[in-house]
Amino acid sequence: MNKLRLFMASDFVFRFGRDRVAQGSLALFVFFVFCAFAAPLIAPFDPYDPMQIDLMDSELPPIWSGGDADERFAFGTDAQGRDLLSTILYGTRISLIIGFCAVGLQIFLGVSIGLISGYVGGRIDSFFMRLADIQLSLSTLMVAIIASAVFKATFGSEIYGNVAILVLVLVIGIAEWPQYARTVRASVLAERSKEYVDAARVIGLPRWRIMFRHVLPNTMSPILVISTVQIANAIISEAALSFLGLGMPVNKPSLGSLISSGFEFIFSGSWWITVIPSLVLIALILSINLLGDWLRDVLNPRLYKD
Amino acid sequence: MDYIQFAVKRLVQATVVMFVISLIGFSIQDNLGDPLRELVGQSVSEEVRNELREEMGLNDSFITQYVRFVSKAVQLDLGNSYFFKKPALEVIVDKFQATFELVLGATIIIVFFSIPIGVYCAINPKAWMSRIVMTLSIVGISVPVFLTAIFLIYIFSVELGWMPSFGRGDTVQIGVWSTGFLTADGLSHLVLPSVSLASIMLPLFIRLIRAEMMEVLETEYIRFAWAKGLHTNRVWFLHALKNTLLPVITVGGVQIGTMIAYTILTETVFQWPGMGFVFLEAINRVDTPLIIAYIIVVGLIFVVTNTVVDLIYTLVNPTVRLMGQR
Amino acid sequence: MALLEVKDLEVQFPLGRKTLQAIHGLSFELDAGERLGIVGESGAGKSVAAFSILKLIARPGRISGGQVIFDGEDLATIPPEQMRHIRGNRISMIFQDPMMTLNPVLTVGTQMVECLKAHRDITDEEAKRISIAKLEEVKIPSPDERFENYPHQLSGGMRQRVVIAIALLTDPAVIIADEPTTALDVTIQAEIMGLMLNLCKDHGVALMLITHDLAVVSQVTQKVCVLYAGRLAEQGPTRSLIDAPKHPYTRGLIKALPQQNEPGSRLYQIPGSMPTLDDMPPGCAFNPRCAYADDRCRQEVPKPRAFGDHLVACHHVEKVAAS
Numbered sequence: 040m041n042k043l044r045l046f047m048a049s050d051f052v053f054r055f056g057r058d059r060v061a062q063g064s065l066a067l068f069v070f071f072v073f074c075a076f077a078a079p080l081i082a083p084f085d086p087y088d089p090m091q092i093d094l095m096d097s098e099l100p101p102i103w104s105g106g107d108a109d110e111r112f113a114f115g116t117d118a119q120g121r122d123l124l125s126t127i128l129y130g131t132r133i134s135l136i137i138g139f140c141a142v143g144l145q146i147f148l149g150v151s152i153g154l155i156s157g158y159v160g161g162r163i164d165s166f167f168m169r170l171a172d173i174q175l176s177l178s179t180l181m182v183a184i185i186a187s188a189v190f191k192a193t194f195g196s197e198i199y200g201n202v203a204i205l206v207l208v209l210v211i212g213i214a215e216w217p218q219y220a221r222t223v224r225a226s227v228l229a230e231r232s233k234e235y236v237d238a239a240r241v242i243g244l245p246r247w248r249i250m251f252r253h254v255l256p257n258t259m260s261p262i263l264v265i266s267t268v269q270i271a272n273a274i275i276s277e278a279a280l281s282f283l284g285l286g287m288p289v290n291k292p293s294l295g296s297l298i299s300s301g302f303e304f305i306f307s308g309s310w311w312i313t314v315i316p317s318l319v320l321i322a323l324i325l326s327i328n329l330l331g332d333w334l335r336d337v338l339n340p341r342l343y344k345d
Numbered sequence: 346m347d348y349i350q351f352a353v354k355r356l357v358q359a360t361v362v363m364f365v366i367s368l369i370g371f372s373i374q375d376n377l378g379d380p381l382r383e384l385v386g387q388s389v390s391e392e393v394r395n396e397l398r399e400e401m402g403l404n405d406s407f408i409t410q411y412v413r414f415v416s417k418a419v420q421l422d423l424g425n426s427y428f429f430k431k432p433a434l435e436v437i438v439d440k441f442q443a444t445f446e447l448v449l450g451a452t453i454i455i456v457f458f459s460i461p462i463g464v465y466c467a468i469n470p471k472a473w474m475s476r477i478v479m480t481l482s483i484v485g486i487s488v489p490v491f492l493t494a495i496f497l498i499y500i501f502s503v504e505l506g507w508m509p510s511f512g513r514g515d516t517v518q519i520g521v522w523s524t525g526f527l528t529a530d531g532l533s534h535l536v537l538p539s540v541s542l543a544s545i546m547l548p549l550f551i552r553l554i555r556a557e558m559m560e561v562l563e564t565e566y567i568r569f570a571w572a573k574g575l576h577t578n579r580v581w582f583l584h585a586l587k588n589t590l591l592p593v594i595t596v597g598g599v600q601i602g603t604m605i606a607y608t609i610l611t612e613t614v615f616q617w618p619g620m621g622f623v624f625l626e627a628i629n630r631v632d633t634p635l636i637i638a639y640i641i642v643v644g645l646i647f648v649v650t651n652t653v654v655d656l657i658y659t660l661v662n663p664t665v666r667l668m669g670q671r
Numbered sequence: 672m673a674l675l676e677v678k679d680l681e682v683q684f685p686l687g688r689k690t691l692q693a694i695h696g697l698s699f700e701l702d703a704g705e706r707l708g709i710v711g712e713s714g715a716g717k718s719v720a721a722f723s724i725l726k727l728i729a730r731p732g733r734i735s736g737g738q739v740i741f742d743g744e745d746l747a748t749i750p751p752e753q754m755r756h757i758r759g760n761r762i763s764m765i766f767q768d769p770m771m772t773l774n775p776v777l778t779v780g781t782q783m784v785e786c787l788k789a790h791r792d793i794t795d796e797e798a799k800r801i802s803i804a805k806l807e808e809v810k811i812p813s814p815d816e817r818f819e820n821y822p823h824q825l826s827g828g829m830r831q832r833v834v835i836a837i838a839l840l841t842d843p844a845v846i847i848a849d850e851p852t853t854a855l856d857v858t859i860q861a862e863i864m865g866l867m868l869n870l871c872k873d874h875g876v877a878l879m880l881i882t883h884d885l886a887v888v889s890q891v892t893q894k895v896c897v898l899y900a901g902r903l904a905e906q907g908p909t910r911s912l913i914d915a916p917k918h919p920y921t922r923g924l925i926k927a928l929p930q931q932n933e934p935g936s937r938l939y940q941i942p943g944s945m946p947t948l949d950d951m952p953p954g955c956a957f958n959p960r961c962a963y964a965d966d967r968c969r970q971e972v973p974k975p976r977a978f979g980d981h982l983v984a985c986h987h988v989e990k991v992a993a994s
Contacts (some may be wrong), residue, residue: 053853173362176651178602184609185640187375188628192636276487279610282491283625298492302614306498314499317492325487332483431891458937563729572766573786573837574759587776600930663773 054337055152064329071323071335073131080124083111087291100307105325114312117301126297127316131323133293137207138274142266144212149219150262156220157227161343168224171217178181179214183276186210187285203287207280211273218265226258247279271324278320292322354657359652364415366644370637371414375407377633390649415648423641424634428627433638434557437620441642443513444608444619446525451604455547464589469527469564478551486550490607494541494614500539508537511616538615542607544598553596558589591662597656602647673700674742674763674877675724675845682716682723682901684948691948693719693732694901698975701845706871706878708888708909710924712945717881720898721847722878725758725780725857742844760790763838765867768854769830773822779833780818786840805836809866828859835867847878847879852887864872866893885928889913897921900956901944902972905959905982914934917983917992955986963987 055061074081084091101115101123114123122343124165156167189208224276230236231254239249289300294316301312396403405413419421426433466475490608493600502510514534516523525531560583561567570580609621616622620639627635675872682694694716711717718810723726726737728773730845738744741762746754756762766772773782783802787793793801799818806814809832831851838846852860868891871878880892888895888909895912897904897920905918914924923941925931932938943960946952955973958964967986975984978992985991 060391139577176599176602178599178604180600180606181647184606188636189377189623192628192631193377199596230361234401271487279491280487282489283610283613284629291627298495300494305495305503310499321484321488321492324489325484328487329485364966378923421703513679565766565768567836568772569764569772570774572758572764573789574757575789576755576757577787579785583778584774590773591776603913662825663778671978 041050046339053177055333057160058333060329061333064326064333067322067326068330070136070304071131071326073133074128078125078132079273082128083113083121084122084125086121086126086129089140094120095175098304098312100309101315102313104311114315115309117297117312118304118309123311123315126292127319130294130297130316131319133204133291134274134277134286134295134320134323136291137204137211137277140208141215141273141277142269144208145215145269146262146266147220148213150223150258152254153220153223153258154251156248156252157224158231164224165218171220174214175217175221179211179272180279181211182214182275183280184283184285191285203291207277211276215269216244218269218297219262222261222265223258226261227254227272230254230257264331264335264338266336267327271327271331274320274324287330294323348660351659355652359648362607362648363645365570366648367418368411369643370640370644371411374414374633374637375410377631377636391447391659394570418641423638424492426627426635427632428630428635429632433634434642436623436635437467437638437642440618440620440623441523441591442523443617444605445540446535447542447608447611447617447619448604450535451542451546454539454543455550459547459550459554463551464558464581464586464659466551466555467589468557470559478557482548482551485544488544488550489610490541490545491610491614493544494538497537497541498614509534510537513618537567538611538617541614542604542611546606548602549600550593554589554593558585561585562594564588591658594654594658594661600656601654602651605643605646638669672743673682674703674705675701675879676740677720677724677737680723680734682719682728682732683735684732686731691949692901692951694723695972696737696974697901698737698901699896699906701877701879701905702876702965703844703874705894706880706892706894708895709760709819709879709881709886709898710883710888712883714945714947715882715898716901717898718849719901721764721879721881722848723781724847725762726754726762726843727758727764743974746965756790758787759843760841761843762847763843765831765834765838765846765848765851767850769824769827769834772834773830775822777821779820779822779825783818783833783837783840786980787832787838787850790841794913794957795873799829801840802836808839809833809836826853826921828908831855831863832866835863836869839870839876839974842874842875845879847881849881850883853882853884860887867891868930883923885913885929897924900951902946903975903984904957905981906930906975907979907984911980917978917981917988918985919963919991920957922991925957955984963991 072109079085086092096118097116097118099116100111102110102113104115112122112124117123117126152167156164180234187210213284235253236249239253277286277293278295278298282299283295284299287293287296289296294302297316298313298320301309301314301316304310304312305314349356355408358453369661403410421434422432423434425431426436429436452500462478465472466478469475499512501508513525514530514536516525516531517527525535567585571583577583606619608619609625612619612622614627620642626632627639659669676697677700678696680697681692684693686689697716697720699707699709709717709720716788719732721729722964723734724741724746724751726734727732734747739876744759749757749975755940780799780802784795784798788795788797788802803814803818804819809871811817811829811832815824817833825833835851836979838848846867848867851864852932855863864887867878870876878891880887880888892909894907895909896906897918899920905912905916905921907917912921913925914923919942923939926939927941940959946956946959952959954967954969954971955964956969961968965984965987971986973984973986975982976988979987
């Protein structure tokens with residue numbers, strides 16, 4: 040209870056209370072997450088159920104644009120006759136799952152490696168940091184594209200479609216661990232020379248305990264700041280891969296593959312198939328980026344803004 | 346260690362990385378697709394197949410095959426594309442020109458705009474112009490490159506009809522290079538794709554330059570420069586800017602790799618006949634030699650750019666001047 | 672009339688919810704050629720005071736009141752272009768850490784020549800000549816080589832000599848030196864300080880020395896201001912202030928000097944610590960730590976008043992002086 044009260048009275052909460060943008064973006068983000076995970080409950084249709092799809096319903100415009108609009112389909116339908124609203128809900132869900140899982144993997148790998156590398160030092164440290172350097176200088180997106188492309192070419196579209204989520208999480212997760220590792224390691228190196236670590240050692244605490252219980256909490260703030268950017272990037276990467284056909288298949292679409300399948304219809308007038316999922320994707324990423332920016336400002340006292 | 350030694354060391358490092366890339370490329374090739382099937386189709390007997398296998402050396406050990414691969418690669422032979430029936434390398438290099446011009450167009454936009462805007466925002470962080478720029482830049486990095494491309498096409502091609510939405514337009518041949526920069530048509534085709542490609546990197550650089558410069562402006566040596574009574578322009582554009590741009594160079598180098606990845610996306614949307622577009626088609630057709638050729642070429646581009654950026658940075662930054670230089 | 676007169680200076684730091692007052696009603700004078708020491712603990716406001724003279728306080732700090740009169744003109748009201756020609760030209764500054772003071776990506780020569788060219792119309796060659804001459808004057812060996820060097824190629828002591836040379840380039844009337852030797856090795860501190868002292872004497876330059884080191888102050892300055900929690904505690908001629916301090920705080924400071932304590936005995940320490948800017952006690956800021964404090968001290972801020980040839984900000988200075 041005391042901790043909660045301390046938190047509520049903290050500068051952090053105070054600045055959040057004053058910043059409309061931060062509040063707005065958090066609200067938006069929470070809204071998305073809620074919609075996405077409640078999709079099975081709130082979506083009017085199940086876009087994966089072929090029984091519910093009627094080809095006769097294809098390419099119907101959204102409700103507000105008149106014409107052939109059907110009141111069952113709030114956002115219109117795509118080329119197969121699937122309800123766009125439902126597909127977007129489920130698609131957002133997939134995008135978010137991949138985003139969170141990939142970043143989760145990044146954090147797990149990166150923080151562990153960073154902790155060990157920073158604390159143990161020596162050859163292990165040099166090895167990991169060299170590896171991190173090389174990986175960091177490679178473009179993650181490029182590596183992700185090539186990895187998933189090769190995967191798809193090797194195993195064919197069928198198999199690929201089924202394991203796509205897993206592949207995407209793995210690829211994006213493994214590609215970006217260096218970001219976390221570097222940051223955590225830097226923090227560890229800084230903390231390691233501080234006296235409380237010496238004190239803990241003198242008392243006889245085992246190394247791993249010192250690392251996790253004492254050093255790790257001090258590295259939380261940069262990890263938090265990076266994470267928002269990383270989640271946004273993971274979602275963008277997944278969307279890009281899906282757009283290229285290297286990600287989620289068209290019958291189990293994420294936002295990226297939806298946009299891709301709708302692209303050709305822009306020219307023939309059915310703009311909504313691409314535009315609406317695009318706007319949803321942009322709003323999602325924007326809210327995460329805004330939050331991340333705000334977090335960075337609050338947690339980083341170096342740059343005095345006003 | 347002086348500069349020459351450093352350069353040599355760096356080049357050796359680059360070669361090692363290229364070897365690793367070639368190894369990866371070869372391993373992929375080994376496991377991807379069946380070259381025999383492409384050559385002679387399905388309706389050939391098992392015996393003939395095995396004979397061909399022996400002849401082509403496909404039954405040799407991994408190492409032997411790899412060495413063969415590398416020696417052929419060094420002679421610029423990466424096999425023939427199954428689809429184009431031409432040397433894979435030739436296909437890629439052919440398409441390279443289109444991609445290069447696209448990247449060039451985007452880079453010009455980025456350099457031309459990010460530095461002045463970034464500097465302005467750093468010096469006047471509270472001006473309304475700065476705030477607008479910062480807001481726009483967050484939106485900019487939140488919009489994936491292919492979406493910008495799609496929206497640009499939608500607005501400027503479909504609705505307004507100002508600019509073409511696919512292809513390269515007319516090009517002029519100068520020796521071995523065909524360029525789109527010299528014709529009005531070519532240029533108009535370059536605009537939307539270049540802007541799309543620049544759209545995600547421009548905000549990034551603006552923010553980076555702004556952040557770096559703001560940090561630099563808080564340093565003691567800048568305060569000292571003010572204390573010396575130097576003219577404001579000199580403090581901003583010599584003392585501060587030089588320190589600001591150094592780390593930007595390093596970042597720029599890394600971003601080249603990302604930019605190449607983005608070209609794949611841009612080329613797909615605009616049907617721009619570049620390397621990325623051809624690579625994607627190769628993936629769908631499982632045109633293995635072409636896939637490998639692309640990976641190798643991109644790997645090479647990437648290694649070369651990184652090395653060059655490294656060398657330039659070391660040359661330009663006095664504080665990493667290596668010992669032995671006075 | 673004094674060359675530099677600071678009158679009732681007020682400096683604030685607006686920080687979001689609260690505004691911190693870093694300097695309250697500070698006044699002192701510096702005559703031409705005089706050497707003044709500004710002494711105090713970290714956080715007492717000495718650096719802030721120094722920077723405010725040249726209007727170089729780090730954001731978001733700002734001068735909220737008072738005057739800084741240099742050669743008859745109030746620096747607070749003159750146009751920016753005129754102020755620019757006072758900085759580095761008539762009033763020069765020496766910062767604390769020479770490692771951070773010089774721009775790492777520009778040569779020493781560039782950073783010297785530009786200082787001259789910013790204030791005078793001279794050619795590059797002439798500026799180079801004067802700069803190298805100055806480098807010689809601060810006893811830097813092989814000055815022409817050093818001229819082409821980058822700052823990281825020089826040792827800490829040499830860098831500070833360069834900074835001193837830069838300060839003297841334009842024959843200023845005043846040099847403000849903010850802890851010029853604190854960041855240097857102990858072994859060369861005395862050397863650099865001695866160099867500065869001699870150069871100031873030779874060129875008739877007034878020196879404002881900011882430091883926490885009373886020993887240095889006693890050897891270099893003619894007059895001392897002691898700052899405590901952003902206010903003047905005591906001011907007087909150096910010898911007199913060190914031998915016979917009148918303010919309880921100054922007394923505590925002098926008493927704490929190792930030289931004043933018997934070898935082997937416990938070093939004296941003023942009990943407690945200086946309050947932080949956001950935690951000021953009412954009345955005299957020193958009262959929680961003062962043996963002479965009474966109710967008046969806890970309510971009323973003492974204004975500096977004359978006592979002998981000192982200025983002392985204490986309600987009970989007579990009582991203190993008598994004990």
